[in-house]
Amino acid sequence: CDSEYSFVFLSSILHEFVHELFAGMKVLGCYxxxxxxxxxxxxxxxxxxxxxxxxxxxxxxxxxxxxVRLEV
Numbered sequence: 241c242d243s244e245y246s247f248v249f250l251s252s253i254l255h256e257f258v259h260e261l262f263a264g265m266k267v268l269g270c271y272x273x274x275x276x277x278x279x280x281x282x283x284x285x286x287x288x289x290x291x292x293x294x295x296x297x298x299x300x301x302x303x304x305x306x307x308v309r310l311e312v
Contacts, residue, residue, distance in 0.1 A: 273312045278305030 251272050254261070258270045281298055288294045 271312055273310065275307050276309040276311070278308045280305045 255270050258267050279302065281295070281302060283291065283294055283298065285291055
């Protein structure tokens with residue numbers, strides 16, 4: 241590889257070492273999944289002059305919402 245940088249998907253590393261993550265257990269499969277949560281973030285985009293600043297101010301006060309979708 242002639243590139244200065246190399247990239248590896250995190251999922252590839254997890255797949256390779258899943259048996260070490262669950263030591264003492266027989267791993268039957270390893271699959272990617274993603275949980276989407278309700279953000280409960282409501283911002284009136286037209287009333288806010290700096291949308292980015294408004295969202296940055298809201299995020300620290302936000303708690304994780306209920307799971308609304310599971311993708312496997």
